[in-house]
Ligand SMILES: [Zn+2]
């Protein structure tokens with residue numbers, strides 16, 4: 128089945144919300160599942176506007192424990208309880224996340240459904256699903272912070288049963304092995320190569336999200352050839368020093384990382400409230416990496432293996 132990922136930006140502001148931008152959050156919808164990155168205040172409101180739904184299979188990945196990336200969790204969990212969610216909710220994030228959830232549960236009451244917290248201690252694969260992985264990459268912010276890379280596993284190539292029969296492979300478990308790219312040996316000792324029976328495997332979709340961070344080469348490496356890189360761009364070039372002091376990136380720095388990683392598309396987010404008009408950030412980024420756009424709240428991107436389309440925000 129051809130996979131499509133729908134990326135919905137729920138909050139695109141840096142540090143504090145503005146009239147048009149809510150605090151940091153985005154979701155990726157993939158085959159009925161919702162994968163959220165960050166959950167700033169106001170996230171549930173934007174979820175309603177974007178028709179994301181509160182009862183779906185869902186995982187949340189928090190980049191770091193600054194309020195603008197996680198204060199949406201208490202309200203979201205409370206709404207899910209009110210709506211009698213039953214499915215488990217998995218939340219991943221740096222150490223301290225468990226204390227945060229415990230602290231508000233103490234006052235608001237325990238969630239009415241299972242909430243599983245996974246505290247990430249170092250970089251690496253934090254979730255390994257059958258069809259995709261989520262990798263945490265250490266970010267360079269003021270506190271333990273992670274960037275995340277969501278990558279689909281290669282899709283096995285097309286299986287040709289006629290060819291299998293022709294080469295004398297009996298229908299059964301050996302077919303399964305071949306379908307997954309493994310060579311097999313028949314009872315009579317004949318070796319059959321998967322590549323003779325199965326077409327080439329196809330690359331999955333890869334999306335990288337920086338969270339808050341100074342530009343880092345580790346993130347560039349981990350995001351290599353991504354279909355989409357979502358990078359914070361809190362400041363413009365004139366505030367490069369401020370970006371450095373506050374462990375953030377400028378739009379130009381984000382573009383340099385995207386160029387280095389040879390991604391197909393860059394989206395800038397976490398835009399400081401000082402820019403009611405972010406066009407200067409876009410100009411500075413595009414000078415380095417032309418395939419750049421600025422995220423807007425409720426903007427939707429559809430990513431498939433052939434490319435990406437932007438669905439404009441409905442007003
Ligand atoms: Zn932030």
Ligand SMILES: [Zn+2]
Nearest residue numbers: 191193268339
């Ligand atoms: Zn931060």
